Amino acid sequence: MMIDGFRHLDGYLDAERQRAYVQLVRGVLAKAPLYRPQMPRSGKPFSILMTNCGGLGWVSDKDGGYRYQPHHPATGRPWPAMPRAFLELWADVAGWPAPPEACLINFYAAGTRLGSHVDCDEAEMRAPVVSVSLGDDAIFHVGGSKRADRKSRMTLRSGDVVVLGGASRRAYHGIDRVIGGTSNLLADGGRINLTLRRVTTA
Numbered sequence: 001m002m003i004d005g006f007r008h009l010d011g012y013l014d015a016e017r018q019r020a021y022v023q024l025v026r027g028v029l030a031k032a033p034l035y036r037p038q039m040p041r042s043g044k045p046f047s048i049l050m051t052n053c054g055g056l057g058w059v060s061d062k063d064g065g066y067r068y069q070p071h072h073p074a075t076g077r078p079w080p081a082m083p084r085a086f087l088e089l090w091a092d093v094a095g096w097p098a099p100p101e102a103c104l105i106n107f108y109a110a111g112t113r114l115g116s117h118v119d120c121d122e123a124e125m126r127a128p129v130v131s132v133s134l135g136d137d138a139i140f141h142v143g144g145s146k147r148a149d150r151k152s153r154m155t156l157r158s159g160d161v162v163v164l165g166g167a168s169r170r171a172y173h174g175i176d177r178v179i180g181g182t183s184n185l186l187a188d189g190g191r192i193n194l195t196l197r198r199v200t201t202a
């Protein structure tokens with residue numbers, strides 16, 4: 001039984017909208033380049049690259065740990081504005097009255113993974129997180145509120161949207177593997193994941 005509040009909207013974005021999203025992401029990257037975050041304390045580099053758009057962005061480094069901040073850690077500049085299409089997607093699927101404040105952009109080269117985690121750095125934990133997959137297929141897992149809870153696994157394909165709301169908002173989830181050569185959307189392969197988040201309770 002899948003945890004309450006989890007939704008997988010299979011094929012939500014058609015090919016044309018996927019291409020439009022990639023162009024929007026490229027526009028963000030031109031102002032806010034991908035960078036490699038570090039684990040808190042150990043300073044171990046992430047295997048995925050990140051950037052953000054919106055008023056706040058999620059960052060992590062050795063000394064500061066996991067947090068939201070209004071500027072890019074490498075350039076010091078404010079994050080680029082969130083594209084209107086991302087705000088509209090949130091309005092269409094999130095079921096939450098306030099707009100998202102952060103869009104974390106993750107880039108995965110083929111073969112990379114993201115360890116099991118709970119997104120819990122947001123003050124507003126009642127709002128869902130909305131996720132968009134672009135590019136190569138990924139094996140995604142979602143379990144329960146305890147790390148050891150039984151996990152369900154599914155393939156996230158380009159154009160899929162996932163909503164983690166309700167109880168699933170506090171569920172462990174992650175990416176086991178990105179499978180190279182499964183999509184032509186990104187010229188150089190790999191996978192982009194967008195996660196739209198409400199951060200503050202204001």
Ligand code: MD6
Nearest residue numbers: 119129131162164175193195
């Ligand atoms: C990914 N997604 O799909 C990683 N987090 O690459 C997440 O970590 C995630 O898909 C919160 C809500 C939905 C997600």
Ligand code: FE
Nearest residue numbers: 117118119173
């Ligand atoms: Fe997550």
